[in-house]
Amino acid sequence: MSERVLLATFEHEDDLLAAVAAIRRKGLQIADAYTPYAVHGLDRAMGLRPSRLPWVCFICGMAGALGMLWFEYWTAAIAWPIDVGGKPWNSLPSDVPVAFEAAVLLAGFGSVFALLGVSRLFPGKRPRIVGPRVTDDQFVLVINETDAAFDADEVTRLLQGFDVVSTEERLTDRKGRL
């Protein structure tokens, strides 16, 4: 279903942060914010949930370490025991470096691919940019007009208190994309 949204453009991050706080105080829904760089404190101001990516990283890392420890134990002590300098077949100290490397490798790849997957980034993807200057010097706040009582003029007046440069109403496509 397509939705109506209001795009508000700002020139300064402080204006954006203040506007986000004001919009949320009014009980309106913020769909997203587009900025040329990571704005400190924006995630907190928008009330975003903490990222779940660290969990993916941790689970992949543990899977790498434990899986590799098991694999080394299985190869060196069960499937094909090899005597190295008279040491026991099952020698934990010799297993640590490879287990560590496997943990780092899986944690790294796991987080990167999970991030790409969640953000739907893939080779050949056509970027949809909300406005060309969000990659340069402008900040765009996208506000949902889901509420029937949404009054675009009133919100625009509110935003003018934060030096909004321009506001614009748009329809998203059927998947809710701009």
Next chain:
Amino acid sequence: MMTRSYPPTAQTRVLKWLAIAGAIAIAIGCIRAPDRIWGNALVGTFYLLTLALGGAVFVALTYVTGAGWHVAFRRVPEAMARIIPIAGAALLIALIVKMTSYGWHAHGHGDPGTFWFKQLWLDPPFWLIRAIAYIVLWSLMASRLCARSRQQDRTGEAALSAGSTRLSAMFLGVFAVTFSLASVDWMMALEPMWFSTMWGVYNFAGMIQAALAAVVVLGLLLRSHGGPLHGVFNDEHLHDLGKLQLGFSCFWMYIWYSQYMLIWYSNIPEETFYFVARTHGAWGPVVVLSIVLNWVIPFFVLLPKSAKRSGRVMMRVAVVVLIGRWVDLYVMVFPAIKSGENRLFANPVFGLWEAAAICYLVGTAGLLLLRSFAAAGPIPRNDPYLPESQHYHAG
């Protein structure tokens, strides 16, 4: 901003009683169990000295890297750095009163056939002069560094920071060489026939990890109950200290393992006997305990962001790390103490004497650090980086 009645009398009273009770028990122990008291004295004084030195290294590192985030609570590591002279004097006393505990000292300069350089290096007067030289050097440079920061409080001269950066760079160079040598002289030389090229960095890893934990504990104590750092030492600072704590616990584990693995792997008797004495029998679980306290707990607990920003969690982890540091030094020192050819502590001992030494260490360290902190303004108010430190986000 400042509360005059800091530290709370209840806290100092507890610390005083700990110190007094510990001192009395230690005095009795000097007669009843002198070897154990000496081992504890070496562990305790080295613990305190490296903690203080860690504070100086923290301050120097932040100067040379141009860091600004830590300035608001820099008086905490500075307070640690300022007790180097007294901690060093305590260590020197421990070294002098029972120099014979070092094997090479008891039988002349080691066994016949010892490498000539080792004989020269471990010559007792030279060894002692070196110890004095290290401590004097560290004391002078660290107190100069702290004095410049206090001078800036009065004069507000921003150029003092640039000079401190140069002094810090010099100190770090001196520290890298002398601390390596000192850890070899005082700790590795307990077993003069053993050697490890990882020793210096291994001691550095333990030192910096414990120093960070001490900064966390002191910072949190000083901000609680309306203390002088209340509203100054915030969760952003804690978060970054937590990241460093997490990183350095991994560094300690990495260095510990690197030293162990190479010796285990090459399996040469002249190297392995150090670990044989420490991993076989009842000492084995103590080594495992040291790994759990120094790496397993800090690593897994501090992984989430919320843990690093929580004063409660950070305090507990820091205390665990400080205990772990003691266990680490205990495993270094006690198995090495010998009477003739026999290891006096073939099995770990923990009883009244160790408890007394720990009480004394906690009591005196607490009192010294609180007094040292109170000797200057609680924040470096004219440091050019102070606003940055008060307003930044750790992310």
